[in-house]
Amino acid sequence: MASSAPNPLLADYQRVCPRFNRQYAEDMARWADDPMLVSEMLYGFVFQDTLHFGICDEDVIAELVDAIENCR
Secondary structure, X not given: OOOOOOOOOOOOHHHHOOOOOHHHHHHHHHHHOOXXXXXXXXXXXXXXXXXXXXXXXHHHHHHHHHHHHOOO
């Protein structure tokens, strides 16, 4: 069974994704009443950057999709 507690953000999340706005994500999470949304938004931004900059090959992208869907 999945936990409803949010996953903690990476300690260096700002270095990993400088354009991620934590305050905005927290505001959206409160609005949606979904604490998981903060980490989901961060991982969504990281995935978007990965696709945009062509950082990973197709195998890694598939693993990223799986990890984001499962919030690991």
